[in-house]
Amino acid sequence: MQEDFLHYVWQHQYFDKTDLCTTDEQPITVLRPGMRNPDAGPDFLNARLQLGEVEWNGAVEIHLRASDWHRHQHQHDPKYDQVVLHVVYEADQAVQRLDGSEVPALALAPRVASTLLTTYEKLLATAEAPDALPCAPLLSTVPAVTRMSMVERALLERVEQKAQVVEELHQRLGQDWEATAYHTLAAAFGFQKNSEPLARLAKALPLSIVRRHRHDARQLEALLFGQAGFLAETDATRHDAYLAGLRQEFAFLQHKYSLHGTALEAHEWNFLRLRPANFAPVRLAQLAAVLHSRPALFDALLTAADVRTLTQFFQAPTTDYWRQHFRPGVPGKVPALGKSSVQVLITNVVVPLRVAYARHVGQPELVESAVALLSELPAEHNHITDAYATQGFGHRSAADSQGLLALHRGYCTPRCCLHCAIGSRILQRTPAVS
Template sequence: MPACKMPRLHAHQIRHDALIVACPTVSYESAMKEEFLHYVWQHQYFDKNDLRTETGELITVLKPGHRNADAGPDFLNARLQIGEVEWNGAVEIHLRASDWLRHQHQTDKKYDQVILHVVYTADQAIQRTNGSGIPTLALAPRIALSLVNSYRNLVELPAASATLPCAALLSQVPVITRTMMVERALLERVEQKADAMTAVHAQLGDDWEATAYHALAAGFGFKKNSEPLARLAKALPLAVVRRHRHEVRPLEALVFGQAGFLAETEATATDDYIQELRREYEFLRHKYQLAATALPAHEWNFLRLRPANFPTVRLAQLAAVLHARPVLFNALLTAGSVQVLEQFFAAPVSDYWRQHYQPGRPGKVPALGRGSVHLLIANVVVPLRVAYARYVGQPELIESAVALLEQLPAEHNYLTDQYEAVGFAHRSAADSQGLLSLSRAYCQPRHCVRCAIGSRILQQNLVVR
């Protein structure tokens, strides 16, 4: 075994129970993440008996501080007594003390407020920008070995072996804890989507009708074409759409022309309707000076899509909604049920697009499916309503928005099926969205210490003196 530097230990720290007393080897440190030490410090899950700095000063933790989500030290407003002096300030956490230098904190004045450097391994003394030393606390000899091993068992599990790292340990977790964590993950997912809506709303000068238009356009992309459809909404301003939404032909000319689908091809050379749209578009693009913002056709994705999901079909469906619904935002905001929203999206496409998948290529095209409508409700309507509720300060609107998800059927895919197989409730789209968020934000990146389920499992293996 390679030699390593042992942190300074005091006689009381050398135990033969569940505390780590051996040299903190690379095998532990390489598997550990700083967020584990954040968790340990936040909850004070370490031996605090005769707690001392590396220079031997006695430490009393009066208040560990609160997590900082912005740039700067990890914990703010901590209150500590170090030696004879009581300090108020920040706590910074690293795996190794030398990470302070690697992250260039010695030149960053934001870190001058740090009163304690908490590390797993103290391998170097560190200073503030003015050269004054910062007390260091090494946690390696103070964290229960059982807690470290439990953490390693979670984060080191091969990604392909299970969607849920703690699947085999779920019996240790009460059902209420699992349920509340899924609900928390759901709200986080909705809030993230609402943040995106809020950003669009700000870019559009606080215009909620324009925000609804942009959100619907991106939503009709259904992942594969969400990005080009979002750009199409920018390339075709709502003000122009409003002037022509009462007539199908000019509206479709604008939509398909700005999307780049009206260029003459062999398939459209003898297609009378597309020829009409092209002539209409040529006139309108000059009138509104749209040519510079039009999208090229090659930016749209057709690969591995069924014809019913082709972007040309989605554009026709979007045009149908824009034509049939003169007011977007108020209708989406006030709809009291999923059934009302299903009627909102039940706008029939024009005769041409009932019979064509692409310009000049005939074929019978199904209407916008119920499943697609439900995805639009989950990914557009709900976050749009949550963003508005936060904007006007009406939290009850958030509850009514999330309640729409509870009216939608569960979404089944390989991720949700695996959670359902190990006992998670999966009754509605609210459960589906929560499970997807749990997987992507916690389980896949192995952020177990941030998860109530993982935290509960770690607590079962905790020994703190």
């Protein structure tokens, strides 16, 4: 059993309250269980209880065993002097406040229904397959509307988390939205495997320099590929006239902007187990095309009316050389940025950027329109989303996919069933009294 279970039981008063009393036989009437405390200190604040003939307003602390009070050193912490009731599963020891006064205790072990505890333990049991839903055997008791609302909640939480990352980046960049868009877009063009080096490349090549040369595709490519470490002469590139021209251009710009010592090395990029279309030079050429074609980057990402417009934005044509080379000096026909890649960029760049901006300027209606973009995108299919679909979860668009992934990673995998509306519904349908 985890302490969270007792928090849930107390918060929802999901136990037998017949002849409720403390361990020293004082009658208890719970007038208000209190509010969960997200910060340091007692677990529930502003509780209202009647103990015997006296009404108390204060805090409630919860432990599996009463002796945990001393193990956590609460007897030396003045924050716990406000505790008026110690709710425990097992009352194995009397505990005291800082002044030595004893804290009344309520033992829940004989009051929690065995069926409730069994259902809870089933939810937390390790599933046979790591991607299995812990509540799968019990899902039939959960209405479809509860499932749908929980997926929507998980989706919004996932979007907010991504937007928070963008907000923090915005702060670090001196609240420059154009620079924020540039850094966010650069990292996203790494498509996981190369996100980290592309994020470092954006730092190594500031937007202030990119702005001065984005009108010239050749100069922009020289800066990006040079700072990425892809212009060093090798056996494969020695006789490549296009790369020689970029190399010469980069040498001039490197000196002009004092970029010596800031470039990445070619070995810092990942190629292992990647399809050629996802090689870093290909993605870098596609990023260069977007930067060259769209001078007002942030405005374009913020105001694009629909997915079709954004698709055109991201599928800016690359130069002839990078349509015919997967790597510097290595020829091959390179396809344009695919629809699935565009979907990833809308999900990981456009939506978080718009939500972060909406929060910054205080326009919540922009959040709804940003999330609505996901509903225009097709559903993503993988072993995780398919597992939920087989259990009857709706899966019609990328909004559903993102919600299911968020539900899986934020609730199902860490077994946070007590904080999930689905898990809570299952427990609430279990009798609280044996």
